[in-house]
Amino acid sequence: MARAETTPDTMRALYKSILHGNMAEVKTQLCPAIMGDLSRPVTPRGDTILHAAISMRHESIAREILKKCKQGTVPLLSKQNAMGDTVLHEAATTNMTCLAKDLLILAPDLLDMRNKLGETALFRAAHYGKREMFELLADIFDKKELEPNQKEALDHLKRHDGTTILHITILAEFFDIALDIAHRYKVLVNDKDRRGMIGLQLLSSNPLAFKSSSNCGFFKKLIYHCVPTQDTEKKESCRRDTHESDHQPKQPSSNDFLICVQCLSMVVRKLISVPRKIYASIWRFLCLGWPVMENISKEKIKHKSALKLAHLLIPKDLSWEQSEYIEVEDRISIRKAAARAEEEEAAKKLKEKKRQLDRIDGGGTPDRSWPEELPRTPPEEGQPISLLLATSTGIVEIVEEILKLYPQAVEHVSDMGHNILHVAIQYRQLKIFRIVKSKEIAMFRLVRQLDQRGYTVLHHVGVTKFQTRGTHSGPAFHLQEELRWLKRVKRIMPPHYEMHLSKEHDETAQEFFDRTHKKLLKEAKQWLKRTSESCSTVAVLIATVAFAAAYTVPGGSDQSTGVPVLLYDYFFLIFTVMDVLSLASSLTSVVMFLSILTSPFELESFRHSLPRKLTLGFTFLFFSVAVTMLAFAATIVLIVHLKRRLTRTLIYTAAFLPVSIFAILQFPLYVASLSAVNFTRKLIRKVLPNFCLPRRFRKNPTLPIYKSQ
Template sequence: METKPALSNENNYLDWSVQLKTYLMAQDLWEIVESRSDPPAPEIEAAFKAWSKTNAMVLHVIQMSCQPNRFSDIREISSARIAWDTLAEKYKPKRPDPSSSIAPVPLRKDELLDSSKSGENDEKGNINGDVEIYTELNKALQSGDWNAAKEFLNTHPHAISAKITDTKKTALHVAAEAGHEHIVEELVNIMSEENLEIKDFEGFTALAQASFRGSYRMVECMLGKNKNLTIMGNDEGNIPLILALYNGQLDLARYLYLLTPLEILMPENGTMGAAIVSEAIYNKALDIALDLVKLCPRLAIAQDRIGYCPLYALACMPDYFLGGNELVFWKRWIYSGIHIQSAGPINEIHLNIQKSAGNLSNDKEIIGLGLSSLSQLVSNLQTLLGIKHLYEMKLAHVLSNELLRRMRDQLSISNIQQIRAGRVEDAILRATKEGIFEIVFEMVKANPQLVWSHDARSRNIFSVAVEYRRAKIFSLIHGLNIENGLAGFPDFTNKNNLLHMAGMSAASTSLNQIPGAALKMQRELQWFKEVESIVPSKSHGFLNKEGLTPRQLFTKNHADMMSNGEKWMKDTASSCTVVGALIVTIMFAAAFTVPGGNDQNKGFPIFLNEKLFMVFIVSDALSLFSSSTSVLMFLGILTSRYAEEDFLKSLPTKMIIGLSTIFFSIAAMMTAFSAALFLMLCEQSWIVIPVICLASVPVTLFVLMQFPLLVDMTILTYRHGIFNRKMERWF
């Protein structure tokens, strides 16, 4: 079938690997498993970010296709290729010795037919004869030829319930997998309810095939005859609803959710309910997740199939929260003006089931969600302003915050055993890593003991916040009376204390918003200095497992960044020096070749008494002086010693002055040019005005290209600090 199978042991490894490989190839993801080359270097940000995202997607697919006892084999592996190779090495069957095999004696076709009639029956009495006799039926179903399939079924009535492929698929499985909806309808009409419940070798019914494909027509047809199919899954609990969610068939998933009994989703009945909430979160079906948690709050911290709670899934999705989306000012303005209706009606998914199901195949509308007015609002906004994406983003934020609130409420009444069973600490640490302040704040506030959460290496939430440069989360330490206790303990593995964590290189993603290697180095120094001012004095000289102090570790880990920062500074300064020197030359010459020339008797400029002449000469002087200043600043950058401390204030200050003065000199030069042109061609305004307008082009280009860098550099250099030191007690 087209779904991703679950690896259980060596008995199904080959089928698992073939089908999963086909799926990854269809999604253009197989190359990262097949490639033997090393990943891009972190310094190549764009390539490394793209590789990391693809690797995470493939690794997630591999993890989700493993049974829990197989997932433990690759839990600590972060490379999709290594995870694949690890499973292959452990579970791939060894090739048998040809000399020891015994070739079977082939049967004649009539013997095959007889054997099928007297063959062994499965648990539901369905005939399991040899599949070769069904080749003709299989081809007809694959090609969509119902007449040929019907003729075969009339001749061999037992074939309607027989497993006609090597993977134990029935005719209905094959038709559903091939996507032939008209054949599925015909087959369902002549099948019994029990026939619809027949499973293939993976434990999936034909409804599972249709659910994974997202075919409303097939699903409606099958459920119209046997509604019990919604609760029938394989051994891992993959019911049709989970498969629809897993493959992103969200509208169909909402329909299946309406028809799935709530009783089987309770935590005491297994991991199915928590798995549905987690998959709904991962696949952006927050309405389903929110409704299910509302109906059964205990699912918020119940274990799913891989041992985590749905809170962990939410902690993996920073885009669901405002802090995880960097918006420019005009998008922030539009975002703030979008009003989302109360989440109350959205949760009424269990209303009007029959009406919704009846309309589903006709217009495929989102059922039972109370979103008709909101959908109309989306359409209007998209037409007028083209901001559908912002609306969907804010809707996701509203739903995720409501979901978080309900999870927090459940956490506040849960005991320590329930918290540990759901691995809530792992969720808090993952939220810290992703920079989701809301989750960390709400969860620790609901249960203050979670402030002591730590991973296997004994890193607490503040150590993780420093390692991944999450300033807002780390600022929470100032609202605690035990900040020295949280800051002073090293981890078990490398003996790194909090200041050592600041000395490690930041993840590339945390520095993506900072332009230029020099400013990245400055940001790293600011982090180190800020953390250094917080931790106890004894931490400054503490040696880690490598025998390095925090400062030594910082120098070691940032050597390449400092080298890149030096190169960036010098390249920028060199380019700007050429521009500044050119302006100096031009404006110096212009001061002695004034427009209109000089009086031959007295030597004074002819336009000396004109107001525009004073504008010209003042602008010329300002441009000359400012460009000279910029050249001196850039020369200072080129001749700097480039010590670590220079990146903190000295070098950025010189760059700020240099860029500011060269920007001012360009503007003054264009002003002088415009004034001179007016003086000489004052009666030819039809020429002067367009030319003066063109004179603004260089200034505009400089503003667009360099002014954002100047603003960022000024903010990063002269702001009051990274952390909020005025944080009050928050729990």
Template structure:
């Protein structure tokens, strides 16, 4: 094998290249068309007629036929035949950007073409283009994961070559992080921690000074802290997605020279795209169960793309969290000044974007991070309140300790305290997380009340430079929202009142006009009843004494009892609905009412309305069953039709109801909050 130390050198004096290159580019149009069409027979005839053409530059960009074939994405058979015709040294030919055919394959993510080229001439891995990029750099830069893996595994980085020991390693790490190849970045971090430090502190290699006018780039950890969707805390799942997320096992990709037992939760991916099940230590039964579980999920992955998407999301989260832990551990090995320099930007960015995994990890290894401030004088606690990230607020609150007095200090030109921040209107993207207008004001009030518990009593009425207390700021900032919420609630109350009134009227009418009618006396009660719509085939036996006169004919039937109970529930619950929504209509709509009073009334009203609608439908179904002769064949279609409006109501209105119940009676925003009495 040719030594990797001969990397980065330019190619010259190749046989037959110069004479062919001197010809006009139009001369090569037949060859160009043959490559474009993937016609090897025509291309081979052109090469036979013009021996130098196989190494010639045939485009304005100085592409050789091999460059062009890779760019056009030709099938591997065409490339294989073309590569067989080219001498190994000629594979090193470069276009006007200094890129070899392997650079092109790497940028396009053509792993098969890359494998074909590397197999014939491994020195292609070490040739740099005009931008000083290796092929693996371009693969990572363009987000080609499979190709990056392949090239990184086969790029031999021994101590003599030291490919990634200089700025190349730092550059590759940045490209990998930008492409979300966090496992690649972690591999580089473990092998070249000095490059991570250099990137994090804004240094360049070989003592090159930075341009003072150049905007400072964020470090690798700060890059990750600005990517919220790479972490579980900032990824939203519905109930089914969450269930799959927690059940699906990880299949972790691995380098041939890179293994970490804590990374291997269930399985690994070797160099090829086949999964090799790795069992944990344990007995054979446990090992067999884990293998079976992994096989089942592997089949589901292939059959259900949605499950694969959730698995890939979980894998991304796992890799991001592991990389953050490793970066934080490397950072705290330095002195306090450099550790602060590396962690400050990422800690404040994580607080701003609500990535509590990063906030928790940095505080665990560097507690003094709680005092970091941005250019506006905001600490992480301020950012958590401004951007309404409850988990970050909880973490900082729990670990504030002796820093609490520092965190409570007024800041900025207006001398606001943190309660003034809670009084300001949240950013729209945070308000959009709440499903209804009512819950937006309620959530804002919950934030205000929670921060109010955190501050000192004297700060609750403290005025800023505008002579405004926190409550005045809250009312002023939320006045338009409160007006909008008031209109929304009145509109909903009016609509629900109309529906409840109609249900009550129908239920009352049904109560005085029972199905089947009443006994009117005589020996044949059924025959003497003029109100009976359809005579029952087997009517309930009616006593001949005078005590039965005026009683419902079907009073002894189970269906009639169901009718009676459901109709009564429909009437009473509809009247309760009317009362509750009338109470909403005449409410004073004070700001504090949106915290509990109004949501409580709306919850009771919606529950009563749901009960009245359901009861009315059941009552109607029981009536239909009775007057249809109590035939069993009618039960199935009747049950299906009964469930239809109930199901629609559940899907359209029940989510609103559940969200309000959760927000009002089970306030989970600050569920992990523990009062910290220090300071």
């Protein structure tokens, strides 16, 4: 009997059956002809039928294919697609651990096979965050003859570009697996990728993995603190204990008393855990019907896992010990470039004259006291250490932990001459700036250090290329924050450093700040003018309505006396008061916005004067809108003569709807402008003596950091 041949239609029908997970059709279509040609590619990627079944997550179909082909299984399993992936690579992207065990029994060499990127199945499991599959493959490999921490045995943990499984899990944000990898393979902790970065540096480059860098509103913060994570922590500790127990011999205890104590403590822990389990069950129920809760819970688990990983990696990172101290440190230059150029030209002429004299004397050896100076080029900027990376991204947890374990790391200087204070100021990381500022002994040195370009810490306030405007409500408030940074850094720096001229642009810090913030100043002027014009127009309209309402009182007036008919009604008094307040507050806001439009818009005025006027203008405008709607509600009650309390409540609610919408839309801008209130409070603290202020407002006198003791 002639053997039937496989046709494209036959393979296409089989592929469709696998795609839809139809086991019955797959069994009927697995004829002897197809079984003899299973290594034939069925997709453009070069996948076989077995590749396709595993990648589509149909484990039962994959097992059926393996059952049908008992002979010649090893060549089929070793078949690689166009990317070099075997069937074990495909299984590693899933959690089909039972299927992976069967594949390794049939073809043990699959564990060591690599794809074209150099990835093993273990690498692929870690990359896709499949924890069960990773633990299975890692345990199988660890049982081989080589020790798990030998470098020869760790080649399968890397791909061709030098990326290890620790690097890839950190980049993919599978921090729980990365924590397990750091425990299993300690050699990988300080292993570098092709960019020269270790695991802690990669972790320090991801601010979203930590709580300190996540921007949350009030309600999200409340939910974040209430979400339980005890179950996750318990699972992780159990896994870690299990892994450690595998490498330690068990010591049987024959003491009955100790056994009783252990049983009693276990019972107590179980009783204590009951309320926690009930609380966790309630939150799991809420997560099912409210996706926001589930997202916040996952975010909190991610933050805790990243923090645990950081605590494990930080003690093993000593990159801060290598520091570059440059010659320009503590050398202040207040001479202009022209004067320096003249001195350099005179020095060159003197050297040339000395060489000519040496030639005339018979070509003797030149005087070594006149060395020829070569132009000095600044070194290339390499990868910063983890401390500086965490400072630039604002990860407070990593910075605090590094400075807690290694307090001397605060004095590290990069190859560009930057210390932690320079980086914190460049990237506007206020929390880290305050942490460094609290270390007064180190600050005495940090504030005096100059970088390769001759920049002081105050010059770095003028560096704008690392800034983002996502947290500011407008250019004016962004400029205000920049001016605050300038003032903030001036307080900690010695006064004579303000006169220092940088090597790169021959500017003082104030001149450099003014030049780099010209564009922002222009944008702030335009934004403030547009905002003031729009708000003043609205305020004038409200004032017009309030003025007209004063002459057209609700209910009319007596024709003979001119007295309002509803004069003695309680709601008429409310209408009168609200109308007067509306007119007064709207006209006051108009005055404030007009004072902004007529101001000179100088740079220094954006620090306090203009934001304060904008705050008052917004306050009076919002108040005028609110009282105008109250006057409208009182008029409705007077005219319609509503008797029911429920109807009045609905009228007031409808009247406050525009006010509520206005408040919600303008609330971020209003909160940003409220910073002027803090300035007023500080001004009062400066003017009034301590005994006239409440205890919590009293100022504690402190010496400036730059003063020597």
